[in-house]
Amino acid sequence: MIMRRIFVQGVVVLVGILMVFGTVMAEKKGGTLTIGRPTDPVALDPALETTAPGAWVYFNILEPLLVLDHDMNITPKLATEYKVLSPQKVRFHLRKGVKFHDGTPFNAEAVKFTFEKAYQSKPQARWASLAGPIDRVEVIDEYTVDVITKEPYGPILRSMAMCYTGILSPTAVKKLGPEFSRSPVGTGPFKFKEWKTNDHITLVRNEDYWGKKALLDQVVFRVIPEEGARTLALRTGEVDFIIHVAPTEIANFEKDKNFTVHKATGLQVFHIGMNLSKPPLDDVRVRRALAHAVNVDYILQHIMEGSATRPRSYVSPGVFGFKDMNLDKLYPYDKNKALALLAEAGWKPGPDKILRKGNEKLTLSHIAARGRYMKDGEVTEAVQAMLKEIGVDVNLQFGEWGSVFTQIRSPKLDHHLFTLAWITTNADGDYSFYNLFHSKGIPPTSWNSYRYNNPRVDKLVEEARATLDPKKREALYGEVQDLLAKDVVMLPIYNSNMIYVSRNYVKGFKAHSVEYNLGFGETWLDK
Structure with a gap:
């Protein structure tokens, strides 16, 4: 009886290991994910673009100090930890060994630069008022900053987790000037490659990413204004993934084994x-x-x-x-x-x-x-x-x-x-x-x-x-x-x-309750 129990438990453990191992081994590197979406962005710099068409793209390029996970919990990103020092001050310890896509080191000065650009520009960045009464960022050392508000501000941590607050490369901003809004440089799993207005935006994998490398070689955001045309493009395989699905088509896609409907x-x-x-x-x-x-x-x-x-x-x-x-x-x-x-x-x-x-x-x-x-x-x-x-x-x-x-x-x-x-x-x-x-x-x-x-x-x-x-x-x-x-x-x-539809070979994507948080860092193609 004891031997039988040990055998059964061993089988369960082995099956569990195989399931985990199989999932990891099933991930495939490479390929291009082509996305059909309804409209082009205003810009790709959060200072100028705080709507979804831009955020869908730069969420994969720029990273904030914190992020909201799929359960809407605050989790670390470019910050490894934080501590509320007073009702008006939060200290962030920053991730070490991170570089921007242009090779510039990520550090406390980059955080300070990003917030000063947002709050001291005239006019201020469009997201500045959304993040609350931030007064300044103080550099404590190379990898420590204090974010200080003008008054006690309850939602400060959630503000730091907004996609708009992604940290920018100071070098790129100074070098590119206004062109930064069309070719952003961050620390994310994907790097900007090109933008052809009202046609497509292409991102490529960041081979030097500090975290788990993206599996996709490229992500292409195509503009297809008509929902009928987007649906047809998905069905014919012209695109792999579409945003803003025709409501009449959702049930049909859910019944079709060739497609996956992602919801949040x-x-x-x-x-x-x-x-x-x-x-x-x-x-x-x-x-x-x-x-x-x-x-x-x-x-x-x-x-x-x-x-x-x-x-x-x-x-x-x-x-x-x-x-x-x-x-x-x-x-x-x-x-x-x-x-x-x-x-x-x-x-x-x-x-x-x-x-x-x-x-x-x-x-x-x-x-x-x-x-x-x-x-x-x-x-x-x-x-x-x-x-x-x-x-x-x-x-x-x-x-x-x-x-x-x-x-x-x-x-x-x-x-x-x-x-x-x-x-x-x-x-x-x-x-x-x-x-x-x-x-x-x-x-x-x-x-x-x-x-x-x-x-x-x-x-x-x-x-x-x-x-x-x-x-x-x-x-x-x-x-x-x-x-x-x-x-x-x-x-x-x-x-x-939030409803998206993809071909069934698109794996690893998970819809987020925040429309702007459309991340493809863990997405891969099983084909």
């Missing part, structure tokens, strides 16, 4: 933003009317087709500080309620069924791009049609993503509405509530493209970011969301999931 619960809220400084959207009754006029359930069922979920707040449930704003109960789809609110605001139907106030038609201008987000064009057009049903004329203008993004980020936004999705990259409420809704955050200072101004919200988000007590911070963000629900700053449409 996302942190992104797709919405129609409203410019509150531009009449008539300065009237909360009009904004509430628009909220009642949009049939979110119809969009989720007939356009998104199960690939997204109904938003319950202006941030995703996976974000610290989330509170259910009960948007479906406060603003259910109700055209009669919408019309009553508009009538209360002085808007009456004209002979052409478009609402008027005197001789003024209720016309709203709306800017959007196609292909940046899943079904963004179709959803935007559906919202336009729904608003027309209550007599609101929407002048919809589609443009290239870079142009639309620039307009949304401009100090003076000349449109009433804009289509956008906001992802809380570090999964902390401060990232969204402070940057999106503080009255001092009008672009380019920060990200309040809504031109929202509520002194009580300002006070709450200021207090929340300076508080280290998690329960107190949650309570403060809860009140912020209660106020936002009353004020109606945006029209949330869906919470997106």
Whole structure:
């Protein structure tokens, strides 16, 4: 009996060893992974590009001190350890023996250079406000730095784990100047090779990488704007992997053994933003009317087709500080309620069924791009049609993503509405509530493209970011969301999931909840 138990245990151990050994041995080095994606980046320097099309690429080139793993835990990257010395100071011990792609040594001076470039440039890097009130970086020795904030700042460690904070080669920045934004140099598993605008970007393996070397020889990001064309390219083998899959195709891909569907619960809220400084959207009754006029359930069922979920707040449930704003109960789809609110605001139907106030038609201008987000064009057009049903004329203008993004980020936004999705990259409420809704955050200072101004919200988000007590911070963000629900700053449409599809020979890839964290350092091709 004892011998039988020993034999069985031995077999189990042997099988386990073979499984592990087999997995390791199965990894194959070499090959090119070709990715079909909808749009080109604005730039490849985080100082200028804080949206996914750029981050998908530079996440593989640049590395921050810390990173959020797939379970959203903070883990070391270019820092080996950290210690919170005070509410305003964190000490980081840096990884030794690391070199940038151009041969420049990675050290404390490079960290200091990166943060000074972001915070001391005029204007500041686009990510500077997102990372919080960082005052300076002090070099303690060659491999030790202190990051110091202007005030106590609860989310500092999560800020250091954002993809935007990847450390740059000081040598390359000084040598390349503005061209660095098109040919970044970092410490990551892949090196930049070339960028042909609106066609492709190519990365190659970093043979001198400090960690486990990438298995792929190359990663090619191809621009294929139409989702139908991307799907066809995947099916024919023209590409190996696609971003933004047509919802109608997901179930078909899941049933087909030739493909693999990769999923993660996302942190992104797709919405129609409203410019509150531009009449008539300065009237909360009009904004509430628009909220009642949009049939979110119809969009989720007939356009998104199960690939997204109904938003319950202006941030995703996976974000610290989330509170259910009960948007479906406060603003259910109700055209009669919408019309009553508009009538209360002085808007009456004209002979052409478009609402008027005197001789003024209720016309709203709306800017959007196609292909940046899943079904963004179709959803935007559906919202336009729904608003027309209550007599609101929407002048919809589609443009290239870079142009639309620039307009949304401009100090003076000349449109009433804009289509956008906001992802809380570090999964902390401060990232969204402070940057999106503080009255001092009008672009380019920060990200309040809504031109929202509520002194009580300002006070709450200021207090929340300076508080280290998690329960107190949650309570403060809860009140912020209660106020936002009353004020109606945006029209949330869906919470997106991260969904990618690859050929079945693509192995080792794992989808991340943060859309920007699209890493291919462990991906390999079984062919």
